[in-house]
Amino acid sequence: MNLRDGYIAVDWGTTNRRAYRIDGTGMLVNDFSDDLGVKAVPDGGFEAAVAEIRTKLGDLPMLMAGMVGSNRGWFEAPYIQCPAGIEALTHAILWAEPGRTGIVPGVSQRGAAGADVMRGEEVQVIGAIADGSAPPEGLICHPGTHAKWIVTADARITAFRTMMTGEMFALLSEHSILAEQLTGDAQPGAAFEAGVNEALCGGDVLSGLFRIRARYLLGESKGDEVSYASGLLIGSDVRAGLLLDGAGSITLLGRLDLCELYAIAIGKAGRETRAVDGAAAFLTGIRCVAETL
Amino acid sequence: MNLRDGYIAVDWGTTNRRAYRIDGTGMLVNDFSDDLGVKAVPDGGFEAAVAEIRTKLGDLPMLMAGMVGSNRGWFEAPYIQCPAGIEALTHAILWAEPGRTGIVPGVSQRGAAGADVMRGEEVQVIGAIADGSAPPEGLICHPGTHAKWIVTADARITAFRTMMTGEMFALLSEHSILAEQLTGDAQPGAAFEAGVNEALCGGDVLSGLFRIRARYLLGESKGDEVSYASGLLIGSDVRAGLLLDGAGSITLLGRLDLCELYAIAIGKAGRETRAVDGAAAFLTGIRCVAETL
Numbered sequence: 059m060n061l062r063d064g065y066i067a068v069d070w071g072t073t074n075r076r077a078y079r080i081d082g083t084g085m086l087v088n089d090f091s092d093d094l095g096v097k098a099v100p101d102g103g104f105e106a107a108v109a110e111i112r113t114k115l116g117d118l119p120m121l122m123a124g125m126v127g128s129n130r131g132w133f134e135a136p137y138i139q140c141p142a143g144i145e146a147l148t149h150a151i152l153w154a155e156p157g158r159t160g161i162v163p164g165v166s167q168r169g170a171a172g173a174d175v176m177r178g179e180e181v182q183v184i185g186a187i188a189d190g191s192a193p194p195e196g197l198i199c200h201p202g203t204h205a206k207w208i209v210t211a212d213a214r215i216t217a218f219r220t221m222m223t224g225e226m227f228a229l230l231s232e233h234s235i236l237a238e239q240l241t242g243d244a245q246p247g248a249a250f251e252a253g254v255n256e257a258l259c260g261g262d263v264l265s266g267l268f269r270i271r272a273r274y275l276l277g278e279s280k281g282d283e284v285s286y287a288s289g290l291l292i293g294s295d296v297r298a299g300l301l302l303d304g305a306g307s308i309t310l311l312g313r314l315d316l317c318e319l320y321a322i323a324i325g326k327a328g329r330e331t332r333a334v335d336g337a338a339a340f341l342t343g344i345r346c347v348a349e350t351l
Numbered sequence: 352m353n354l355r356d357g358y359i360a361v362d363w364g365t366t367n368r369r370a371y372r373i374d375g376t377g378m379l380v381n382d383f384s385d386d387l388g389v390k391a392v393p394d395g396g397f398e399a400a401v402a403e404i405r406t407k408l409g410d411l412p413m414l415m416a417g418m419v420g421s422n423r424g425w426f427e428a429p430y431i432q433c434p435a436g437i438e439a440l441t442h443a444i445l446w447a448e449p450g451r452t453g454i455v456p457g458v459s460q461r462g463a464a465g466a467d468v469m470r471g472e473e474v475q476v477i478g479a480i481a482d483g484s485a486p487p488e489g490l491i492c493h494p495g496t497h498a499k500w501i502v503t504a505d506a507r508i509t510a511f512r513t514m515m516t517g518e519m520f521a522l523l524s525e526h527s528i529l530a531e532q533l534t535g536d537a538q539p540g541a542a543f544e545a546g547v548n549e550a551l552c553g554g555d556v557l558s559g560l561f562r563i564r565a566r567y568l569l570g571e572s573k574g575d576e577v578s579y580a581s582g583l584l585i586g587s588d589v590r591a592g593l594l595l596d597g598a599g600s601i602t603l604l605g606r607l608d609l610c611e612l613y614a615i616a617i618g619k620a621g622r623e624t625r626a627v628d629g630a631a632a633f634l635t636g637i638r639c640v641a642e643t644l
Contacts, residue, residue, distance in 0.1 A: 073644045106590060113424045122549060124521075129568070137569070145401060166565075166568075166569055167565075168569060168571070170522060172558070172565075173562050173565040173566045173569050173571050174561070174562065174565045175564075175565045175569065182618065196579050204561060219555075219558050220561040220565070221555065221557040221558045221561065222528075222557045222560050222561050223412050223557055225527060225528060229523070229526055229527060230522070232526070233525070233526050234515070234518060234522060235515075235518060236425055260514075262587070262588075262591035263512065263556075264514040264515045264516055264519060264584075264587065264591070265465070265512050265513060265515075265591060267515050268467070268497060268515050269465050269466050269467065269515040271466045271468075272459075272460075272465075272467045272513070273466045275430075275459075275461055275468050276420075276423070276430070276468065280459070280464050291557075294555070294557065295555075295557060297555075298557070298558060299576075300557035302486040303500070318555075330534050
């Protein structure tokens with residue numbers, strides 16, 4: 059790939075996309091994000107959506123990752139299997155236009171470890187390891203709608219597990235009997251920590267959630283039930299995720315507000331964390347891919 | 352209460368109601384059910400909805416239980432606190448018309464055991480114990496939208512725990528990323544048992560659920576994913592519920608199709624069960640209340 063004049067990197071998810079222009083020296087010079095996620099692109103509309111990115115950021119080579127390569131995206135870029143590192147990812151790029159517009163594939167896991175898939179997180183993982191913000195061997199937690207716990211060794215993804223934590227929280231907030239109590243965003247504090255502690259001690263999430271309803275009916279609501287519910291779900295997520303790797307500091311990778319909540323929960327479980335901004339790691343990961351081409 | 356000419360018993364829930372006419376000898380002579388649950392009754396419409404029952408079943412004394420006594424029902428019948436038995440329930444009946452139209456209250460739990468509430472199940476519990484289908488001291492499981500595990504002693508409800516198991520299953524089937532794979536009803540069989548086993552062994556529900564999505568994307572779907580999902584949720588429910596009482600046979604009380612699934616899961620956890628039809632227990636419970644008045 060000719061990087062002399064720079065390139066465009068696009069993190070294209072289900073509900074939004076973020077595009078960056080990198081110049082020939084590797085500096086970020088322009089970027090934008092909008093809500094034209096994969097779900098919002100009409101049938102046959104990807105060519106126009108990609109052209110719009112070049113209109114805004116320049117007529118440059120482009121590398122994309124995320125749901126744009128899924129069966130609901132532009133072209134389906136088949137998953138590569140674990141263990142997966144930079145070489146395998148780069149080798150499997152699906153070229154919409156050869157050498158000019160490429161989609162980085164996702165990663166899959168099969169067999170005894172349990173079927174699992176990711177799209178987009180793998181680029182962040184590669185980037186975080188490449189710039190030294192995550193060690194080449196360790197445990198990475200990527201919070202989100204479908205939170206991922208990722209085991210790495212030798213700078214490759216060797217195993218991972220996805221939890222429907224964020225989606226479950228959204229289902230409860232939007233559609234459940236708890237919806238009227240689960241308003242606003244979860245915040246660090248006593249209510250969040252109470253939920254985390256309950257889950258880390260083995261408390262059952264399905265009964266912990268109903269207690270929110272019971273406290274409301276009995277006039278015992280603590281006010282910050284949204285943070286308590288978040289604590290219950292994140293605590294349960296952390297309890298299961300930590301089983302993947304028994305020791306060492308954990309890299310939190312993703313949205314920094316979510317990383318903050320996970321850091322509290324992981325700390326209560328007795329493990330150390332370091333937080334890495336997902337957007338920065340994505341840019342490093344895409345640069346590694348571009349330079350490997 | 353004058354039972355000489357019989358009475359009407361109504362189990363009035365959120366989404367439907369079921370009404371029974373009992374004659375002076377205690378025999379069930381007529382009944383109907385419809386979808387005029389509490390949510391479907393318009394503001395100020397309860398008098399008419401109650402009159403309609405008498406039009407269909409006769410101008411008799413009436414005892415009701417369930418969500419009709421909630422803050423979304425006809426009149427709010429304040430919860431009585433655990434431990435709760437037949438005397439306390441009867442004493443706390445809320446009379447819409449004195450001696451003629453009464454609402455049996457629900458039961459609440461406060462304090463260290465955790466806030467919790469029930470409305471309707473308490474009548475079934477009292478009835479099942481009264482007719483000998485449940486022992487006066489033991490553990491009762493009442494599956495449903497909000498599944499309940501109920502500890503009894505001396506024919507009274509001493510503690511209980513509600514799990515949002517059924518509601519969670521509905522949220523996943525109707526609104527989640529898994530909706531297109533979770534169609535139809537869960538059935539006993541290998542897929543259900545696989546989910547149960549995973550949950551009983553401590554498997555994490557949030558990751559087990561996402562594997563349904565991953566198997567679909569990787570072409571590894573087992574076909575009966577709805578039963579697997581049900582097994583995961585019910586297995587998790589049973590694992591937590593059994594902690595309330597460590598030994599002895601468990602009474603399953605409620606809808607017999609759900610009781611069958613729970614019996615499989617409880618059996619896999621090494622405990623015996625007996626199933627009791629919830630509608631029959633409800634009628635016995637209301638008769639006990641009527642005779643105590």
